[in-house]
Each structure stands twice: as structure tokens, then as C-alpha cells.
Amino acid sequence: MTRTIQRAEVKNKDTARPFRRQMSSRMFGFLMALPSILALAALIAYPLGHLVYNSFFRVSRFSPNVAPRFVGLQNYVDVLQDRYVVAACGNTLLFVIASVSLAFIIGLAIALLLYQPLHGRILIRALLLSPLMIAPVVAGLQWRWLFTDQYGVINAILEHLNLPGPLWLADPRFAMISIIIVGTWTSFPFVMLVLVSGLAGVPEEMIEAATVDGAGYWQRLRYILLPLLRPTILVILLIRMMDAFRVFDTIYVLTQGGPGVSTETISTYAYRLAFSNLDFGSAGAMSIMGVLLVTLLSVLLIRLLGEREEMQL
Amino acid sequence: MNRIIQNVRIAFAVFIMMAGCLGIVQAAAQTGETIAVAVQAGAPEVVIYQELSKAWEEQTGNRIEWVEIPQQNMHDKLVIEFSSRSGAIDATAISEPWLVEFAASGYLDALDDRISDEDRADFGFNLLTKLSYDGKLYAIPHYMFAPVLYYRTDLFEQYGLRKPTMEEPLTKEEFLAAAQAMTNGDVFGTIVEANRNVPPVHHMIEYIYREGGQIIDENRQPRVNEPPAVKGLQFMVDLVRKYKVAPPGALGFDHVDNHTLFSQGKLGMAINWPYAYSIISDPKQSTVSDKFAIALPFKAVKTTSIVGGYSLGLVSSSRKKDVAWDWIKFITSTEQLYNLRKRNFAPPVRRSELEMLQADPTLSQAQREALEVMLKAVENGTPVPSLPEWNQVSDRLSIALQEAVSGQKSPQEALDAAQEDIEKILSR
Numbered sequence: 001m002t003r004t005i006q007r008a009e010v011k012n013k014d015t016a017r018p019f020r021r022q023m024s025s026r027m028f029g030f031l032m033a034l035p036s037i038l039a040l041a042a043l044i045a046y047p048l049g050h051l052v053y054n055s056f057f058r059v060s061r062f063s064p065n066v067a068p069r070f071v072g073l074q075n076y077v078d079v080l081q082d083r084y085v086v087a088a089c090g091n092t093l094l095f096v097i098a099s100v101s102l103a104f105i106i107g108l109a110i111a112l113l114l115y116q117p118l119h120g121r122i123l124i125r126a127l128l129l130s131p132l133m134i135a136p137v138v139a140g141l142q143w144r145w146l147f148t149d150q151y152g153v154i155n156a157i158l159e160h161l162n163l164p165g166p167l168w169l170a171d172p173r174f175a176m177i178s179i180i181i182v183g184t185w186t187s188f189p190f191v192m193l194v195l196v197s198g199l200a201g202v203p204e205e206m207i208e209a210a211t212v213d214g215a216g217y218w219q220r221l222r223y224i225l226l227p228l229l230r231p232t233i234l235v236i237l238l239i240r241m242m243d244a245f246r247v248f249d250t251i252y253v254l255t256q257g258g259p260g261v262s263t264e265t266i267s268t269y270a271y272r273l274a275f276s277n278l279d280f281g282s283a284g285a286m287s288i289m290g291v292l293l294v295t296l297l298s299v300l301l302i303r304l305l306g307e308r309e310e311m312q313l
Numbered sequence: 314m315n316r317i318i319q320n321v322r323i324a325f326a327v328f329i330m331m332a333g334c335l336g337i338v339q340a341a342a343q344t345g346e347t348i349a350v351a352v353q354a355g356a357p358e359v360v361i362y363q364e365l366s367k368a369w370e371e372q373t374g375n376r377i378e379w380v381e382i383p384q385q386n387m388h389d390k391l392v393i394e395f396s397s398r399s400g401a402i403d404a405t406a407i408s409e410p411w412l413v414e415f416a417a418s419g420y421l422d423a424l425d426d427r428i429s430d431e432d433r434a435d436f437g438f439n440l441l442t443k444l445s446y447d448g449k450l451y452a453i454p455h456y457m458f459a460p461v462l463y464y465r466t467d468l469f470e471q472y473g474l475r476k477p478t479m480e481e482p483l484t485k486e487e488f489l490a491a492a493q494a495m496t497n498g499d500v501f502g503t504i505v506e507a508n509r510n511v512p513p514v515h516h517m518i519e520y521i522y523r524e525g526g527q528i529i530d531e532n533r534q535p536r537v538n539e540p541p542a543v544k545g546l547q548f549m550v551d552l553v554r555k556y557k558v559a560p561p562g563a564l565g566f567d568h569v570d571n572h573t574l575f576s577q578g579k580l581g582m583a584i585n586w587p588y589a590y591s592i593i594s595d596p597k598q599s600t601v602s603d604k605f606a607i608a609l610p611f612k613a614v615k616t617t618s619i620v621g622g623y624s625l626g627l628v629s630s631s632r633k634k635d636v637a638w639d640w641i642k643f644i645t646s647t648e649q650l651y652n653l654r655k656r657n658f659a660p661p662v663r664r665s666e667l668e669m670l671q672a673d674p675t676l677s678q679a680q681r682e683a684l685e686v687m688l689k690a691v692e693n694g695t696p697v698p699s700l701p702e703w704n705q706v707s708d709r710l711s712i713a714l715q716e717a718v719s720g721q722k723s724p725q726e727a728l729d730a731a732q733e734d735i736e737k738i739l740s741r
Contacts, residue, residue, distance in 0.1 A: 083730075084712075148562075148565065149560075149561070149562040149565070167561060167562050167564070167565070169564070169565050170561070170562045170563065170564035170565040170719075171564070171719070172719050172721055255509070256385070256508075256509040256510070257509060258508065258509035258564065258711075258712075258715045259507075259509075259564040259715040259716075259718075259719040259721070260712055260715040260716040260719060260721050260722075261712060262719075262721070272708065275389045275392065275393055276388065276389050276392070276704060276705070276708060277704070277705050278392060278396060
């Protein structure tokens with residue numbers, strides 16, 4: 001009886017989780033991830049696919065009963081021939097390069113400062129994170145009041161210092177500078193936060209050993225800290241670049257792409273095409289080209305920062 | 314302690330449930346329908362509508378949910394909403410340049426079967442024709458305007474300048490001379506609006522119209538780079554860059570900055586919409602409430618302004634059209650329009666409304682004179698072109714305006730580029 005029971009127990013144990021045993025672990029993992037995959041498909045893959053599809057059609061808005069017309073690559077041709085698209089691409093690249101570089105430099109400088117044993121560094125870090133917690137639209141509105149030439153705080157301060165206050169938002173030479181300032185202000189806390197975490201992971205023994213060997217601050221920074229932080233820096237630059245490419249809220253609130261088209265970017269122009277003109281075909285074509293551009297830049301960045309890592313290994 | 318915390322939790326849960334039940338009971342107690350009306354956020358007349366509409370809500374038991382949209386976003390948001398055909402909005406305020414676009418796109422219901430003959434006859438100034446497309450009426454006017462010249466009477470006296478009259482408005486040369494005379498460190502002679510928005514484009518079009526130019530002719534051909542148009546834009550640019558009689562921040566200004574600066578005493582003259590009259594004449598909002606008057610805009614080849622207005626339309630995707638129409642009829646009735654006009658001074662749209670205003674003993678002499686000027690400006694006014702593609706054309710003109718005023722291009726270059734792009738827009 002006992003042996004039968006034992007055999008039955010063994011048999012039951014074999015079949016206790018028959019489903020799990022029959023299925024491979026890979027399939028099981030896939031099934032567990034399926035809800036997330038479906039959500040991503042609905043939120044990303046479908047809209048992206050629809051966007052690509054629309055980019056090959058032209059809708060006649062003023063004949064709502066007429067079906068969209070297939071035009072092949074005509075929307076792409078029109079976009080490439082549009083003088084304002086060239087301006088938008090140039091402005092976008094300028095904003096990306098300038099704001100990402102500045103945010104990185106400022107974020108790194110502050111992270112290195114907070115790496116030192118300072119009194120109150122936790123409080124300082126918390127205060128410096130505040131731009132990250134403000135919605136971009138709200139930040140844009142705040143800065144609009146700061147930049148305004150007639151009643152703005154910045155020009156009022158400059159006036160007290162007997163310095164000429166430029167037309168921050170109304171002068172084409174300064175409008176993009178203003179956008180870059182705001183973009184840098186909203187994004188440096190992210191850089192600082194990630195680098196602080198990265199610095200916390202640097203082995204202290206290496207720093208101490210270098211110090212004992214006579215390495216100065218800049219040598220430690222250049223030959224130890226920065227190389228060890230390279231993977232973190234790559235992630236920061238990739239994320240910041242993709243974010244900067246998508247800049248919209250700040251520009252929409254501050255300048256609406258003006259003066260003229262001096263602050264028009266890919267996002268703002270695509271928005272105008274899609275939601276002011278309801279020209280989803282051209283907007284789709286422009287958006288796809290933007291995606292290709294940012295993909296190309298990301299690949300270049302990875303190759304640039306990734307290659308040296310392989311060489312070191 | 315645990316018991317106290319537990320009791321607090323239970324009490325909180327009961328409170329939440331009761332609040333929820335109260336909401337359900339209140340919702341159930343409402344007997345009428347709720348309609349959604351899209352209006353321009355922050356517009357002075359909207360606040361008045363909301364107050365006046367309370368009477369309709371009490372009479373009918375219906376409710377209005379106000380969908381307030383900032384002016385610069387209103388067109389885009391309405392287009393997205395109406396093209397989705399969700400039925401979330403039942404009635405909407407419409408700026409006149411959008412009427413043809415919305416009607417052609419099928420966003421609005423025709424109103425010919427709803428409006429009475431009596432009401433048709435009562436609306437003046439050919440307004441119902443302007444709000445028609447393809448022979449059908451699509452909106453009911455409630456606000457009509459043509460910009461006028463606001464000027465500082467004290468500064469005109471101080472500098473010995475001729476005050477404009479109805480028969481003899483300022484000439485262009487007199488306007489410039491007055492602006493130059495009044496410009497000192499604290500005050501600018503006038504203002505130019507050039508931010509990337511619709512009202513500044515309308516002002517630019519006015520400058521072009523005053524030189525005898527046009528934007529689109531009757532054959533749908535753009536004419537924006539012809540000499541009169543270039544002359545009009547050149548004058549605007551010169552006011553900022555050459556004569557320096559307008560604040561240099563023109564690229565950031567719109568009509569709100571215009572009335573704000575005038576109310577603060579920073580401007581000698583300003584061409585602005587009639588809505589600003591109520592603000593500038595209010596001592597609580599203006600430092601020059603007793604030191605200004607209005608006149609027709611200056612005359613180059615002719616004196617004219619853009620004549621436009623806001624109207625109310627019935628959204629074609631609405632599921633409560635009868636209720637929405639009932640509200641539109643109420644708010645555009647003679648009595649309610651008269652109440653609106655008393656608090657937000659502007660030209661009347663109905664003949665009966667004009668009669669009520671003229672018979673109103675509380676209207677001051679200054680207001681009567683202002684009303685006469687506003688009506689004359691409407692009579693002299695020229696509408697913007699009626700095109701389904703007007704929003705795109707207007708946006709393109711905005712770029713040209715900014716390029717010229719910022720000095721990136723000369724007015725001729727800016728308008729040449731605009732001409733080319735507008736031809737493409739109209740031929741797509």
C-alpha cells in the first residue's frame with residue numbers, strides 16, 4: 001500500500017505541472033511577455049505602421065466622401081522639395097547637438113561636484129532635480145515670461161547691470177539660443193542623476209590606487225572615471241538625443257517655430273502638416289524621415305562610443 | 314492604535330461611497346441634456362456668455378459644458394475633433410475665415426431650415442451671406458468686428474496733431490508723422506504685431522488692402538507679391554526697423570500685447586479690434602481710460618480694415634442638435650446680444666439690437682461716437698478671402714510677415730516666396 005502510494009506520489013509529481021514540463025522555457029517566457037508585447041504592438045507598432053501606410057496616400061480633406069488616393073513616393077518627394085523641411089532639419093540638428101552637449105557638460109560637472117563629500121549634497125541634488133519634475137509645457141510658459149522683452153525678468157536684470165537685453169524670442173539670432181537654454185535646463189538633471197549613479201558604482205580602490213600613484217584630479221577623471229563611465233555616457237547621450245529630436249512642447253509654447261522658421265523643427269513642422277492642414281500623407285513622410293535620421297545618428301553614436309570599448313577589451 | 318486606524322479607514326471609505334452616491338443622485342436629478350460648446354478661452358465675451366446662458370439653463374433644465382480652447386490652438390483642435398466625428402462637441406464658436414473650410418469639410422450642419430425668416434431679415438451687414446457656403450447658411454453671427462485706430466487724445470493735443478474725423482481719417486503720412494512725434498523714451502508712436510498667429514496676419518493684410526492690394530483674386534490666383542502688397546508690408550517693416558516708432562519686440566506681439574501696452578500708456582496709437590475698447594475704457598484695467606478715442610484707420614489708397622467676426626455653428630456630428638440649436642437661438646437673440654454688447658462694446662449684428670443700443674439712455678456720448686466709428690469701419694471693411702485652404706495660406710503669410718519684420722528677407726523676397734508656396738497650396 002505504501003509502495004503504491006509512493007509510486008502514485010511519484011507519478012503525481014511527474015504530472016503535477018504537466019503544462020510547464022511540456023512547454024519549452026522559451027515558449028513559457030514568450031507567453032509571460034505576451035501581454036506586454038500586445039500592448040506595445042497596439043501603442044507603437046500599429047500607429048507606426050499606419051503612419052507608414054498614410055505616407056503613401058493623399059487625402060482630399062474637402063471631399064470627405066472621396067477615398068484617399070495612392071500617390072506612391074510623391075509625399076516624400078514633396079517633403080524633400082519643401083524649403084521649410086530643410087530649415088526644420090537644420091534647426092533640429094542644431095538643437096540636438098547644442099542642447100545635448102550642454103546638458104551633458106553641465107550634468108557631468110554637477111555630478112562630479114556631488115561626487116565629493118559635500119555638506120548638504122543630498123538636498124542640493126534634490127533641488128537640482130526640480131526641472132525634471134516640471135512638465136515641458138509649464139517650463140516653456142515660465143521661460144516665456146522670463147524671456148519677454150517688455151516685462152521679462154532676464155532683461156530687467158540685464159538692464160540693472162547696464163547690459164543690453166536682446167529680443168530673446170523675437171530676434172531670429174536669439175530665438176534658437178533661447179530654445180537651447182530651455183532644453184538644456186530641462187534635461188541636465190537627468191544627465192546629473194544618471195552620472196551620479198554611475199559614479200557611485202566606480203570602485204573606490206582604483207581611485208585610491210591612482211591617487212597613491214600620484215595621479216592628479218584631471219588624470220583620474222580622464223583615465224579612470226570617464227572610461228569606466230563610457231557605457232553610462234552612451235546610454236545618456238542616446239536617450240537625450242532621441243528626446244531632443246522630439247522637442248515640441250517648448251518650441252510650441254515659446255515661439256511656435258518663429259520668427260519665420262528660425263525655430264521650426266521636424267516635430268513642429270510635422271504637427272503643422274498633420275493637425276493644421278490635415279495633410280497626414282506629408283506629415284507621415286516627414287515623420288518617417290525623422291525616424292530614419294535619428295536611427296542613423298544613434299547607430300553612428302553607438303559605433304563611435306562602442307568601438308573604443310571593444311578595443312579596450 | 315490599530316483599532317483607531319482601522320476605524321479611520323472605515324469612516325473614510327464610507328465617506329467616499331456617500332460622496333459617490335451623492336454625485337449619482339445629482340446626475341440623476343438633472344432632467345435635461347448636457348451640450349458641449351467650444352469657445353475661445355480667455356475671450357472677454359465668453360465670460361459674459363457663460364453668465365447669460367445661466368438663464369437658458371434654468372429655463373430649459375439643460376446644461377452647458379464649456380470647452381474652452383486657447384485662440385492660437387482653436388482651429389487645430391476643432392479640426393481634429395470634427396474630423397474624428399466623435400460628437401463630443403455640439404455647438405462651436407467659429408472665426409469667420411474658418412467658415413468655408415469647415416463647411417466644405419462637412420463639419421457643420423446647414424441652418425436654412427432652422428432659422429426663421431424674421432431672424433434672417435434682422436441680421437444686417439450682409440452677414441448671413443458671408444456665413445454661407447455653396448448657397449447654404451452654416452453659422453449665426455454673434456460678434457462682428459473691424460479694427461479701428463485707438464489714439465491718445467492728450468498726446469495729440471500735446472504735440473499739436475490733427476485729430477482724425479469720420480470724414481477725414483489720418484492719411485498715411487499723417488499717421489507716420491504722428492507716430493514719430495509721439496515716440497520718446499517711454500512711449501512708442503504705434504505698434505506692429507508680428508507673432509506667429511492669425512490676428513497679426515490679418516493686420517498685415519489690412520496694410521496691404523489699404524495700399525489697394527489683394528491676397529487672392531476672384532480666379533483663386535494669389536497676388537501677394539504685387540507692388541501694392543509689397544508696399545503695404547514694407548510700411549509695416551519700416552515702422553519697426555527704419556522709423557523705430559513701434560516697439561522692437563514686434564515678432565512676439567499680438568492683439569493682447571497691443572491692448573495691454575496701450576492700456577499701460579506705452580503707445581500713442583494702435584490699430585486693434587473693437588473688443589479692446591471695453592478694456593481700455595475701464596479705469597480698473599487702464600491708465601488711459603479717459604485719454605483716448607477711436608477713429609477709422611489711416612488712409613493710404615483707401616481706409617479699410619479686415620471685417621470679420623465670430624459666429625456659432627451646429628456641429629454635424631452632434632447627437633443633440635435640437636438642444637444645441639435652441640441654445641444658439643437664445644444666445645443670438647436680440648435681448649442677449651444687447652446684454653453682451655453693453656458689457657463688451659462692439660458693433661451690433663442685428664438691426665433690432667442696434668435700435669436698442671441707440672435708444673439706451675445709459676450709453677455715454679463717447680460710447681455713441683465709438684459705436685458710430687465701429688459701424689463705419691465695418692461698412693468700409695474688406696473680408697479675408699473665402700477659401701477652404703485659408704488656414705494654410707494664412708500660416709504661410711505669417712512666415713512671410715515674420716521673415717520681413719525680422720529682416721531675414723526683404724518684403725519683396727518674403728512675399729515672392731509666399732506667392733510660390735501659396736500657388737502650390739491652392740493647386741494641390
